[in-house]
Amino acid sequence: MIRICMRKIREAFRLKFEFKHSNATIARTLGIGETTVEEYLGRARRNHVPWPLPEDMDDQQLEHALYPPRESSWEEFLTPDFERIHRELQRKGVTLRLLWEEYTDSAADSPYTIYGYSAFCKLFKEWKATDQTWMIQTHKAGENTFIDYAGLKVPVFNLATGQKEFDAEIFVSALGASSYTFCLATRSQKLEDWIEAHKKMCQFYGGVTECWVPDNLKSGVTKADRYEPEINQTYLDLSHHYGVSVIPARARRPQDKSRVEGAVYLVETHILAPLRDRKFFSLEELNAALQELLAEVNRQPFQKMPGSSRYSQYLELEQPLLKPLPEFPWELFHWGTATVGSHYHVMVEGKAYSVPYGFVGKRIDFRHNERTVEFFYHGKPIAAHALGQNAIVTNPHHCPEKHRHQAEISPETIRESALQIGKETLEWVESALSDSSLHIKQRINSGKNRIE
Numbered sequence: 001m002i003r004i005c006m007r008k009i010r011e012a013f014r015l016k017f018e019f020k021h022s023n024a025t026i027a028r029t030l031g032i033g034e035t036t037v038e039e040y041l042g043r044a045r046r047n048h049v050p051w052p053l054p055e056d057m058d059d060q061q062l063e064h065a066l067y068p069p070r071e072s073s074w075e076e077f078l079t080p081d082f083e084r085i086h087r088e089l090q091r092k093g094v095t096l097r098l099l100w101e102e103y104t105d106s107a108a109d110s111p112y113t114i115y116g117y118s119a120f121c122k123l124f125k126e127w128k129a130t131d132q133t134w135m136i137q138t139h140k141a142g143e144n145t146f147i148d149y150a151g152l153k154v155p156v157f158n159l160a161t162g163q164k165e166f167d168a169e170i171f172v173s174a175l176g177a178s179s180y181t182f183c184l185a186t187r188s189q190k191l192e193d194w195i196e197a198h199k200k201m202c203q204f205y206g207g208v209t210e211c212w213v214p215d216n217l218k219s220g221v222t223k224a225d226r227y228e229p230e231i232n233q234t235y236l237d238l239s240h241h242y243g244v245s246v247i248p249a250r251a252r253r254p255q256d257k258s259r260v261e262g263a264v265y266l267v268e269t270h271i272l273a274p275l276r277d278r279k280f281f282s283l284e285e286l287n288a289a290l291q292e293l294l295a296e297v298n299r300q301p302f303q304k305m306p307g308s309s310r311y312s313q314y315l316e317l318e319q320p321l322l323k324p325l326p327e328f329p330w331e332l333f334h335w336g337t338a339t340v341g342s343h344y345h346v347m348v349e350g351k352a353y354s355v356p357y358g359f360v361g362k363r364i365d366f367r368h369n370e371r372t373v374e375f376f377y378h379g380k381p382i383a384a385h386a387l388g389q390n391a392i393v394t395n396p397h398h399c400p401e402k403h404r405h406q407a408e409i410s411p412e413t414i415r416e417s418a419l420q421i422g423k424e425t426l427e428w429v430e431s432a433l434s435d436s437s438l439h440i441k442q443r444i445n446s447g448k449n450r451i452e
Contacts, residue, residue, distance in 0.1 A: 004032055006059035006379060009040055009066070011236070015245050016041060017051045019210060023117070029231075029247045035118045040066065042104065042114060059378035078103075078112035080120060082127040096121055142321025144176035145201070146249075146260035147214040149189060152272050159281040168286055170272065171197040174263035175209065178313035181263045183271065183294055185286045195238055195332055205314075207322025208242045215249050215260070233335040233367075241330040243323055270297050333367040340364060344398060348373050354394040355383040 008030050015021045015029060016037075023041070027034040043049075043066045053062065080103050088094050100120045107114045115123065150170035158165045168185040171194075182204045186193035202208055231246050239246045271293040280286040298311045338346045340359045345352035348368055355364065355375050365376045368387065375383040385393050419426045 004036065004040075006062055008032065009062065010053065010379070012037055012040060013044065013051055013053070019245050021245065025247060029245055031231075031248075035116045038116045038118075042116070043067070045104075045108065058380040076112050078107050078110055078114055080115070080123065082124055085124055086127075096124065141177035141317040142209055142323075144211045144213050144247075144259075145173055145205075145209045146176065146263070147171075147173045147198075147201075147212055148260045148264055149215075150183070150264050150267055150272065152268050154185060154272065154275070154280065154286055156280050156283065156286060168280075168283060169193070170267060170290075171201075172260060172264050172267050173201050174259050175205065175314060175318050176259055178310055178316075178318045179259060179263065180205070180310045180314035180318060181266060181294065181298060183267045183290055185283055185290060187283065191232065191234060191334075192332065195234065198238060199330065202242060202325055205322060206319065207324055208244050209318075209322060211245050211247050212239065213247050213249055213260075234333060237333060237335075237367075238330055241326055243326070266297060267294075331369055333369050335365065335367045337363060337365050345392065345394070346375065351388070351390070352392045353383070353385045354398040356398045357400050 012026050012030060012032075015026045016023075021029070023034050023037045027037045030037075044051075047065055047068060049062075049065050057065075085096075085099050088099055097117070100117050103120065104114050150172050153167035153169060155164045156166055156168050157163065166187060168187065169189050171184045171186055173182045174180065182201050184197050184200055186197055198212075231248070235246065271290060274293065275289055278289065280289070298314075299309050301307060301309050336348070340346060340355055340362055342360055343352075344357040344360055345354050346364070346366060348366060353373055353375075359377060359382060362377060364382070365379075367374055367376075371387055373385050373387060374381060383395065383398065385395070415426060415429060
């Protein structure tokens with residue numbers, strides 16, 4: 001089995017042990033195979049990896065805990081009782097998934113290796129062919145928020161010139177059980193607008209569901225791959241702050257986003273179409289018009305449920321089950337990776353920031369906002385700086401000893417050292433400083449520049 005990065009493993013443990021998600025949901029969220037999820041959860045259980053993970057456990061320690069040295073390369077698997085499995089499957093509500101979980105629980109203290117879910121099913125089907133079953137998809141209250149952008153855009157004009165300035169994007173979301181809909185005009189689909197739309201969406205709903213289900217938008221999904229999509233790290237940070245998990249809609253799986261597609265159609269036909277002849281000169285003006293019509297749409301009675309609306313269903317079903325909003329607002333951080341050069345500084349937004357020189361040649365992660373920049377190695381913080389005005393920002397403790405010594409040299413320290421030798425030495429130094437002051441200052445400043 002190909003090993004995956006520790007960041008995904010940590011997220012898989014969080015989704016399993018904090019949110020109690022199924023292995024299939026975790027696999028879809030992280031863009032990895034369900035068998036891989038089962039393998040890592042099984043390794044955590046067999047090797048007694050605790051949850052929550054210790055704060056001082058870095059990625060290397062976690063990998064060692066999951067992959068301890070093996071005494072032998074040979075493994076003996078615990079054979080399932082297929083006759084019992086066949087009998088149990090005749091009972092209502094019993095599935096192969098449930099029976100596999102019971103099989104793994106029964107083998108928790110066994111010296112034998114357990115089969116993953118896929119291998120378990122394959123072995124059973126080889127023992128006796130079974131019919132495929134399909135699970136009807138339902139949306140539980142307080143579970144999912146479906147997210148997408150509308151296909152239609154709204155032009156925003158410049159008040160002074162009357163010319164079109166840009167086409168506003170329309171962010172749309174809907175709660176799973178009630179279809180309670182939210183929409184917001186943003187300048188673009190870029191990360192900053194995507195994040196801000198989520199924050200306002202949460203305020204609109206007055207809480208958060210367990211999961212966000214976005215379509216594979218570039219703002220939320222860095223790599224929209226069929227087999228291994230990568231969730232944007234900033235978006236992942238936002239979900240951690242709000243205590244939700246992100247489950248991207250699967251490609252070519254319309255059932256994953258039917259709810260939000262209905263909401264997009266609702267917004268386009270009942271809100272954007274009536275506003276098609278109006279001219280807007282700011283996002284604030286456009287959003288005020290959107291919210292006015294949105295309130296009417298959400299309170300409009302369902303055709304097949306007279307007396308009930310999206311808003312009434314939200315109040316009855318969704319609102320009591322939403323998790324509260326965080327106490328403190330979330331700050332936007334931008335993430336990146338870099339290899340530390342021999343100068344032990346990393347370029348971030350055109351400026352160089354130091355990290356401990358022991359990390360030269362290593363690949364590290366960093367994040368920054370308008371105030372700070374932070375650096376991480378294997379998920380563990382190694383340096384932090386306030387965002388400065390200087391082109392080079394250095395912590396002296398990050399420098400090798402010889403660099404720190406060079407930075408401390410000044411005409412005053414030279415004079416002090418000369419005086420300790422003798423008066424004649426001091427007189428010679430004073431003469432040298434006087435004759436070559438410009439050259440000396442340049443040499444001194446070249447050393448200082450390394451740590452300023």
